[in-house]
Amino acid sequence: MVVLSKPAIEQFSVIKTCKPATFFGGIPLIDLSKPDSRNLLVKACEEFGFFKVINHGVPTEFISRLESEAVKFFSMPLPEKEKAGPPDPFGYGNKSIGTNGDVGWVEYLLLTTDPEFNFQRLSSIFGQNREMIRCALDYVSAVKKMACEVLELMAEGLKIQQRNVFSKLLMDEQSDSVFRLNHYPPCPELQEMNDRNLIGFGEHTDPQIISVLRSNNTAGLQISLRDGNWISVPPDQNSFFINVGDSLQVMTNGRFKSVRHRVLANSTKSRVSMIYFGGPPLSEKIAPLPSLMGGKEDSLYKEFTWFEYKKSAYKTRLADNRLGLFEKIAASLT
Numbered sequence: 613m614v615v616l617s618k619p620a621i622e623q624f625s626v627i628k629t630c631k632p633a634t635f636f637g638g639i640p641l642i643d644l645s646k647p648d649s650r651n652l653l654v655k656a657c658e659e660f661g662f663f664k665v666i667n668h669g670v671p672t673e674f675i676s677r678l679e680s681e682a683v684k685f686f687s688m689p690l691p692e693k694e695k696a697g698p699p700d701p702f703g704y705g706n707k708s709i710g711t712n713g714d715v716g717w718v719e720y721l722l723l724t725t726d727p728e729f730n731f732q733r734l735s736s737i738f739g740q741n742r743e744m745i746r747c748a749l750d751y752v753s754a755v756k757k758m759a760c761e762v763l764e765l766m767a768e769g770l771k772i773q774q775r776n777v778f779s780k781l782l783m784d785e786q787s788d789s790v791f792r793l794n795h796y797p798p799c800p801e802l803q804e805m806n807d808r809n810l811i812g813f814g815e816h817t818d819p820q821i822i823s824v825l826r827s828n829n830t831a832g833l834q835i836s837l838r839d840g841n842w843i844s845v846p847p848d849q850n851s852f853f854i855n856v857g858d859s860l861q862v863m864t865n866g867r868f869k870s871v872r873h874r875v876l877a878n879s880t881k882s883r884v885s886m887i888y889f890g891g892p893p894l895s896e897k898i899a900p901l902p903s904l905m906g907g908k909e910d911s912l913y914k915e916f917t918w919f920e921y922k923k924s925a926y927k928t929r930l931a932d933n934r935l936g937l938f939e940k941i942a943a944s945l946t
């Protein structure tokens with residue numbers, strides 16, 4: 613990425629906020645090897661929609677190999693990387709996020725997790741670079757396994773009899789899951805801008821069921837708390853961070869909350885993140901689980917399939933409240 617002159621930086625969102633270095637100490641920590649993890653998971657999803665996972669079982673070498681392949685890819689000259697773009701919907705993207713005018717201090721690779729499709733698409737993106745393809749496939753399959761384990765623990769914690777009620781959606785052959793590698797290059801101009809921060813990836817919630825995020829040891833990720841305050845997540849390259857997505861919020865009839873999050877650019881360090889977005893099959897009806905609607909409780913949401921939600925979500929800007937369009941109360945107000 614080229615060095616930007618000051619006026620050029622203004623095309624990105626520069627905001628005044630808490631410094632990314634002022635870390636929040638209260639992120640829920642879930643040790644997957646502990647028997648009480650199911651209850652702690654439920655609490656974390658209700659209070660934050662976000663938590664950190666340790667003892668996750670994803671082999672360290674899968675993580676480090678993919679990270680080094682990603683670093684190699686993002687270090688290539690721009691014209692080389694652009695051969696893998698634009699992201700329509702999969703491929704390489706730079707600064708522009710989605711198709712509705714969002715920009716950020718980020719470059720990325722968006723990939724499907726369907727191994728068949730991926731093999732062809734990744735081969736066309738990476739040509740002879742079989743190593744990148746192998747690393748991405750190994751990583752995604754290990755992270756998906758862990759995501760399913762987490763979803764099964766959540767179901768147990770919610771006292772749902774069918775423990776695979778969420779995980780089966782990710783395991784389905786038709787699961788519409790996505791994988792993303794993000795690179796936030798350092799932005800040295802920020803040093804002269806005192807208390808200003810540059811948006812790497814603008815605030816949003818993830819539309820899917822669950823997102824599993826791993827980054828290198830560079831700060832930048834922030835989440836919004838229930839009171840609307842933004843807090844900085846201390847980076848931890850050995851753990852995974854998990855987001856509740858909009859679809860899980862709906863399936864739990866609003867008991868779990870999808871988390872609003874964003875990424876701020878760093879003035880000196882490069883940030884690399886890898887995110888698995890676990891989504892259901894396109895035809896899947898997304899609705900509150902009957903067992904979570906005790907007594908007279910009504911669904912807070914109109915009925916929709918994942919295809920309908922995704923289509924609608926992809927017409928929105930990052931910061932929009934996508935789920936609002938599907939809320940029954942919001943609908944009666946409009």
Ligand SMILES: C=C1C[C@]23C[C@@]1(O)CC[C@H]2[C@@]12CC[C@H](O)[C@@](C)(C(=O)O1)[C@H]2[C@@H]3C(=O)O
Pocket residue numbers: 709710711712714722790792816817818819820889925926927928929930
């Ligand atoms: C602005 C957008 C980018 C996004 C599609 C959207 O219209 C709204 C949701 C965005 C998001 C956020 C989570 C994931 O990174 C993503 C791949 C997704 O499924 O929804 C992105 C979309 C994108 O980058 O295309």
Ligand SMILES: O=C(O)CCC(=O)C(=O)O
Pocket residue numbers: 792794813818825827833873874875885886887
């Ligand atoms: O790169 C990150 O750490 C988060 C990015 C993100 O939220 C996303 O890609 O949806």
Ligand SMILES: [Fe+2]
Pocket residue numbers: 816817818823873
């Ligand atoms: Fe996200």
